[in-house]
Amino acid sequence: MDMKQHCVKLSVQPSRGLVDEKFTxxxxxxxxxxxxxxxxxxxxxxxxxxxxxxxxxANATSIVNVSQDPSLGGxxxxxxxxxxxxxxxxxxxxxxxxxxxxxxxQTPMGVTISVYQGxxxxxxxxxxxxxxxxxxxxxMAPGVRRVxxxxxxxxxxxxxxxxxxxxxxxxxxxxWGGKLVEYRAALLASHGxxxxxxxxxxxxxxxxxxxxxxxxxxxxxLEQHPQILGSRIAMLGLSFGAGVTLRMAVYSKGLKLSCAVxxxxxxxxxxxxPLEQIMTYFNKNVEKTRFDEDNQLICRDxxxxxxxxPSLKVDVGRLQxxxxxxVGEDDQNWPTYESAMDMREMMERAGNSHLLTVLxxxxxxxxxxxxxxxxxxxxxxxxxxxxxxxMMALWGGELVAHSRxxxxxxxxxxxxxxxxxxxxxxxxxxFSNL
Amino acid sequence: xIALGGKMIPCYTVQRNLACIQRTVGGVHWTSSCRPAPxxxxxxxxxxxxxxxxxxxHFLPPRxxxxxxxxxxxxxxxxxxxxxxxxTNLDxxxxxTRDPSxxGxxxxxxxxxxxxxxxxxxxxxxxxxxxxxxxETPYVMLMSLLKGHVSPSERxxxxxxxxxxxxxxMAPGVRRIxxxxxGVVGxxxxxxxxxxxxxxxxxxxxxxxxxxxxxxxxxxxxxxxxxxxxxxxKDLPGPQNRINVGDPYFKSAFQLLQDHPQVYxxxxxxxxxxxxxxxxxxxxxxxxxxxxxxxxINGPAGSTIKLRxxxxxxxxxxxxxxxxxxxxxxxxxxxxxxxxxxLSPESKVKLEHLTCPLxxxxxxxxxxxxxxxxxxxxxxxxxxxxKSQLFTRLSYPGAGHLIEPPYTPNSRVSLWSVKPQKxxxxxGGHLAPHAAAQEDSWKKILEFMETNLRH
Numbered sequence: 082m083d084m085k086q087h088c089v090k091l092s093v094q095p096s097r098g099l100v101d102e103k104f105t106x107x108x109x110x111x112x113x114x115x116x117x118x119x120x121x122x123x124x125x126x127x128x129x130x131x132x133x134x135x136x137x138x139a140n141a142t143s144i145v146n147v148s149q150d151p152s153l154g155g156x157x158x159x160x161x162x163x164x165x166x167x168x169x170x171x172x173x174x175x176x177x178x179x180x181x182x183x184x185x186x187q188t189p190m191g192v193t194i195s196v197y198q199g200x201x202x203x204x205x206x207x208x209x210x211x212x213x214x215x216x217x218x219x220x221m222a223p224g225v226r227r228v229x230x231x232x233x234x235x236x237x238x239x240x241x242x243x244x245x246x247x248x249x250x251x252x253x254x255x256x257w258g259g260k261l262v263e264y265r266a267a268l269l270a271s272h273g274x275x276x277x278x279x280x281x282x283x284x285x286x287x288x289x290x291x292x293x294x295x296x297x298x299x300x301x302x303l304e305q306h307p308q309i310l311g312s313r314i315a316m317l318g319l320s321f322g323a324g325v326t327l328r329m330a331v332y333s334k335g336l337k338l339s340c341a342v343x344x345x346x347x348x349x350x351x352x353x354x355p356l357e358q359i360m361t362y363f364n365k366n367v368e369k370t371r372f373d374e375d376n377q378l379i380c381r382d383x384x385x386x387x388x389x390x391p392s393l394k395v396d397v398g399r400l401q402x403x404x405x406x407x408v409g410e411d412d413q414n415w416p417t418y419e420s421a422m423d424m425r426e427m428m429e430r431a432g433n434s435h436l437l438t439v440l441x442x443x444x445x446x447x448x449x450x451x452x453x454x455x456x457x458x459x460x461x462x463x464x465x466x467x468x469x470x471x472m473m474a475l476w477g478g479e480l481v482a483h484s485r486x487x488x489x490x491x492x493x494x495x496x497x498x499x500x501x502x503x504x505x506x507x508x509x510x511x512f513s514n515l
Numbered sequence: 516x517i518a519l520g521g522k523m524i525p526c527y528t529v530q531r532n533l534a535c536i537q538r539t540v541g542g543v544h545w546t547s548s549c550r551p552a553p554x555x556x557x558x559x560x561x562x563x564x565x566x567x568x569x570x571x572x573h574f575l576p577p578r579x580x581x582x583x584x585x586x587x588x589x590x591x592x593x594x595x596x597x598x599x600x601x602x603t604n605l606d607x608x609x610x611x612t613r614d615p616s617x618x619g620x621x622x623x624x625x626x627x628x629x630x631x632x633x634x635x636x637x638x639x640x641x642x643x644x645x646x647x648x649x650x651e652t653p654y655v656m657l658m659s660l661l662k663g664h665v666s667p668s669e670r671x672x673x674x675x676x677x678x679x680x681x682x683x684x685m686a687p688g689v690r691r692i693x694x695x696x697x698g699v700v701g702x703x704x705x706x707x708x709x710x711x712x713x714x715x716x717x718x719x720x721x722x723x724x725x726x727x728x729x730x731x732x733x734x735x736x737x738x739x740x741x742x743x744x745x746x747x748x749k750d751l752p753g754p755q756n757r758i759n760v761g762d763p764y765f766k767s768a769f770q771l772l773q774d775h776p777q778v779y780x781x782x783x784x785x786x787x788x789x790x791x792x793x794x795x796x797x798x799x800x801x802x803x804x805x806x807x808x809x810x811x812i813n814g815p816a817g818s819t820i821k822l823r824x825x826x827x828x829x830x831x832x833x834x835x836x837x838x839x840x841x842x843x844x845x846x847x848x849x850x851x852x853x854x855x856x857x858l859s860p861e862s863k864v865k866l867e868h869l870t871c872p873l874x875x876x877x878x879x880x881x882x883x884x885x886x887x888x889x890x891x892x893x894x895x896x897x898x899x900x901x902k903s904q905l906f907t908r909l910s911y912p913g914a915g916h917l918i919e920p921p922y923t924p925n926s927r928v929s930l931w932s933v934k935p936q937k938x939x940x941x942x943g944g945h946l947a948p949h950a951a952a953q954e955d956s957w958k959k960i961l962e963f964m965e966t967n968l969r970h
Contacts, residue, residue: 087713087779088969090737096686097561110969191687193707212737213708215688222560223655224679244555244659244677273554503554503574 091196091212099271100190100218100264101452101491103162106147108196108212111139118155118197119147120205121165123190125181131169131455133157136200154200157481165194166218167484169455173203178461178473181454184260186267187227189217218453220264222271227263233298236280238263239306240270246308248275249315249339249502252299256320256346257464259283265317268451272495274502275309277302281325290357296325297335313502317342317494320415320447324350324359327395330402340501341400342494344407345447347420348395348427349384362393377459377475381416387423397424398431405438405497407490409445413477417447440493442486446478452488456480553607555583555660555676561653563735564682564728565921565957567627572601572609572660572676579603582619582661583611584670585629586636587682590648593639595924597621597632600664609660618664621947629658630682630922631950637668642930642939645923650731651691653681682922684728686735691727694741698760699768700750701743702727703775704734710777713784713807713968714739716769716798720789720814723747723755729786732920736961738968739778743768745794761823765798769806782968786810786960789884789916793818796864796893805870808967810960812876813886813916816866816893817858846928848941854885855892866896873897874907874963876956878914882943886916909959914952915944921957925949 088110098104106119120134135152137145148162157164171179183190195213197205221227224243238261242248251274253266259282266276279299281291304311316338318326323346330341332352351358369382388394397404408421421439428434442449448457462474478486553574562568572581584598599616601609615624620632635643647654658680662673685691688707694700702725706712715733719726723746730740744751745765746758753759773780785806787795792814799806819835838851851857875893877886890908897906911918915925924946931940944952 086709087711087782090965090969091708092737095559095562095566096735097681097683098559102559193688195708210709213688214686215707217561217687219561222679223681224657224677243657243679245674 086211089196089211091194091214093194093214093216096214097189097217097219099222099268100220100454101268103148104216105162106165106194108137108139108145109143111143111145113139113141113143115139115143116198116200117145117211118199118201118208119145119165120195120197120201121169122193122195122205123169123181125190126184129175129179130172131181132172132205133165133168133170134201134205135161135164155202163453163484163488166192166453167455167487168480178459180448180457180460182262183220183264184262186220186263189219192216192218220267220271225267225270227267230277230302232302235295235299235302236261236283237277237299237302238266239275239277239302240267241275241308242270242273246275247310248273248308249313249498250274250303250306250309250311251276251314251498251502252296252303252316253278254281254316254318254322254325256322257282258462265451269317269498274315274498275303275306282321290355290360292355292357293329293333293335296329297333300336312337313339315340315342315498315502317344317498318346319344319449320346321359322346324348324395325356327397327400327404328352328356330404331395331397331399338402340403340405340497342405342407342497344449344490345409345412345415345417347384347415347417348397348424349387349393349416349420350395351393352395353392373475375459375473375475377473378462379413379475381413383416385416385419387416387419394423394427396427398427398433400428400433400436403436403438403497403501405440405494407449407494408439408441409447409449409478409483409486410441410443411445411477411479411482412447413475414447438497440490442482442490444479444482445486446483447476448478449483449487449490452491453484454487456483553660553675555658555678557658557678557680560678561681561683563686564654564684564732564923567922568630568680569626570611570629570658572603573607575603575607575609575660575675577603577605577607580662580664581609581675582663582665582673583609583629584659584661584667585633585656586659586667587633587654587656589643589645593643594636595633595639595645596636596667597629597634598661598667599628599632625947625950627922627950627954630656631924631953632946633924642928642937644917644926644929646726647684647728650684650727653683656680656682684731684735689731689734691731694771695750696771697767698752698764699743699771700748701725701741701768702730703739703741703772704730705739705777706734706737708737710739711779712737712739712777713782713964714741714772714775714778715964715968716740716772716783716785716806717742718745718785718787718791718794720791721746722789729920733964738964739772739775741768741772758820759823762797762801764823765794766801766804769798769804781805782807784808784810784964784968786812787814788812788918789814790818792816792889793862793864796866797822799871800864800866800868802868808871808963809869809873810876810963811873811893812918812956813878813881813884814889815853815858815884816889816896817855817860817863819852819857819859819862821859821862842941844939846939846941847931848882850882850885852884853889855888863892866893867900867902869897869902869905872905872907872963872967874909874960876918876960877908877910878916878918878944878949878952879910879912880914880943880945880948881916882941883916907963909956911948911952911956913945913948915949916942917944918949918952918956921950921954923953925953
């Protein structure tokens with residue numbers, strides 16, 4: 082049947098939001114039984130186009146509400162309020178191995194949400210477009226300040242929440258890819274935590290890797306900041322950054338962390354010697370990496386089996402602050418699950434396991450990111466070594482489970498951070514604005 | 516993975532001290548060296564002007580006095596502020612959607628009270644009215660949570676938390692297009708999407724200029740909308756204090772919309788406020804102009820002055836002055852100008868020819884126009900010709916002349932002119948009832964447009 086275009090009303094509320102905020106997509110004034118496709122299109126910073134789409138049939142109320150009605154097919158199915166974002170994938174014809182990451186956090190991610198007649202799968206540009214709106218997704222809330230940090234030869238960006246403070250602080254670390262990745266720190270600042278995104282891997286003039294004093298300098302910058310509570314500083318790391326976080330939390334004299342969050346990392350690393358030694362250690366085991374049938378590199382076996390030699394593991398039994406481990410059980414890049422189990426055992430033996438919280442997600446992969454970030458099972462990865470080494474890394478995970486994990490892990494990470502950075506409070510009070 | 520060369524440095528182990536004390540015991544601790552400040556949140560943090568926002572304070576001591584304060588700078592740089600006093604809940608929260616204000620800019624439970632309760636800050640210029648000139652940028656609202664029941668001037672010493680929120684007239688993807696065609700002066704707003712769209716012609720009052728914000732908001736809600744200037748604009752002919760355009764001008768504007776490739780030519784409505792009501796009715800009266808609906812807010816069905824006529828004569832505005840009245844402070848009320856008895860008989864629009872639904876919105880405390888009387892006049896005329904089914908009246912006690920999009924503050928009086936001397940004019944309207952009128956009428960305006968322009 083034909084839908085009169087002037088009738089169809091498409092709205093997305095809110096049309097401007099933070100990237101972790103849910104939205105409601107509503108299509109109104111439809112004829113009952115009318116078939117439509119809701120389509121999302123995003124052009125990322127490097128020019129590639131990503132799309133998601135879902136098929137709906139209007140019910141007797143003539144409305145399609147994505148938060149309540151099931152998708153009958155598309156890039157997601159079932160009732161998925163935010164499926165149009167997390168199921169975004171490169172449009173047909175794109176090159177392989179793409180990953181969606183926003184590097185400029187001062188502009189929003191623009192997503193065009195459209196309604197097409199019928200259940201369409203492809204060739205959207207040629208279809209009958211009934212309505213279209215633009216949605217902005219921001220990593221920075223209004224009032225959040227972005228402050229580049231250059232002191233102490235740091236490569237870092239500090240994000241300060243709006244308001245007088247004082248705010249708790251956080252050091253935010255990513256993994257092997259290096260570069261200054263700001264979006265998670267910007268988002269944490271949008272939730273009231275002064276966060277510093279720290280690049281510790283991109284080769285500096287010395288050509289050598291940084292060491293503990295680099296992180297201690299970063300910590301001191303936070304501690305001494307007039308708007309940051311020096312006594313409430315956390316550290317959060319993903320992948321290799323998680324290993325660095327554990328190392329600093331246990332061994333660094335200069336860092337007094339209120340808590341630590343480690344996402345898909347490991348405590349396995351040579352603890353005697355500088356950070357660089359870790360590279361050497363991995364290099365020694367490089368023959369343990371393997372390629373799957375799609376020629377994607379699986380690195381998780383590099384650190385397996387989990388060593389029994391104490392000099393090859395951060396002694397988490399000596400940890401004195403709360404630790405949250407986020408585990409993607411299908412992580413193909415790091416042996417996250419095995420490491421988490423070993424850490425739990427070490428802490429139980431040492432008597433400090435009351436500090437440990439483990440969030441473990443079946444079928445989630447390595448890249449557990451802020452919620453609604455499009456899922457990437459494998460992508461092109463360029464290491465920061467000199468010369469750089471490019472490969473197709475298999476991250477693991479399955480679309481729906483991984484997306485659920487991102488949403489749940491983020492919520493719980495914010496609760497964990499608030500509990501440990503804000504002191505005494507009732508968890509119920511927190512969930513209401515997440 | 517390729518190894519980097521490196522040097523050995525001695526590993527050192529550390530004996531760490533515990534982080535600071537987790538609990539504060541006894542008494543009311545607002546902040547301490549250990550515990551950072553409470554939290555203030557607003558959701559959504561970037562909203563459209565007609566969106567409600569939820570403002571909440573968290574992590575406060577229970578049953579304690581707090582103040583929530585809002586500050587916003589107008590396009591002209593004037594500071595507007597509002598504040599409300601609360602007592603926190605047992606769980607240490609304050610929630611403006613749930614809790615009553617016990618003092619400040621408004622009283623009682625009013626989720627949007629900090630917005631419509633905004634007033635010029637102490638020390639501001641006189642006679643201000645809050646109107647957004649640049650619709651492509653948002654209002655930036657700084658909201659603060661203060662300790663105790665205080666006024667905003669005490670902000671620096673008592674501030675516990677703050678949040679910044681944005682309030683927009685334009686949704687993402689809305690296009691703003693300046694129109695200077697065939698002598699017509701206006702701004703067109705198009706919604707995002709393929710079009711075509713149903714549309715509105717948007718008319719304001721004798722204040723003149725080009726008022727864009729209502730149109731921007733209509734476009735953000737899916738309607739093409741054209742704000743039209745007809746007096747007091749540099750791109751219009753003749754002296755700026757007179758209306759130098761006539762019927763052909765308004766017809767051209769309507770046709771411009773009809774001819775636009777992204778507008779449905781048979782789905783165009785007209786909205787007018789104040790003198791814009793007369794223009795709306797007059798335009799709709801032409802046999803070759805067929806709007807789908809009309810929305811009239813607080814305006815006359817006729818006029819005391821003539822529009823530019825066939826011989827290019829325009830009458831002086833000063834003829835109206837004999838109907839002006841003044842209050843004790845010397846503020847002028849234009850109300851009597853539009854009393855039906857004072858309108859020139861030949862100007863009264865022949866509503867007998869009306870063919871589309873008409874919604875008339877009355878602010879019962881309108882001190883600038885005789886809205887009740889004109890609503891009655893229109894209703895009677897339509898009744899007499901068997902067209903009462905076309906007429907809908909919304910009437911709001913306590914509301915004034917300037918019934919505008921919701922959650923914006925009303926000015927009961929504001930500066931009208933500075934020459935030959937400073938003159939302020941009375942608009943009427945009491946704070947809370949006027950805010951309620953704006954909220955309810957806007958909702959009904961959008962529903963009316965939906966019914967008549969979409970279906």
